[in-house]
Amino acid sequence: MNDTATRKPRSPKSEILKIIGNNIRQLRCHHDMKSSELANAIGFHPVSISKYENGHINMTVTALERFAIFFAVPIEEFFKK
Helix, strand or coil, rough: CCCCHHCCCHHHHHHHHHHHHHHHHHHHCCCCCCCHHHHHCCCCHHHHHHHHHHHCCCCCHHHHHHHHHHHHHCCCHCCCC
């Protein structure tokens, strides 16, 4: 049996995390920032920024709010595909 036969289908939550992460990355790049610069600016560890951008960890509402305030965008902006 190969890996693909035993893999679980992606949950909608993981897809949402990837969308949010991609939007964070796009905003960061639009502002010509390194992930470490963004991390320092909003008080996160640089590894956390990478994990958020790649959809590897859950995003709290508080964390999302910190990104929204920093980038001066509404929270809804992070959910756009």
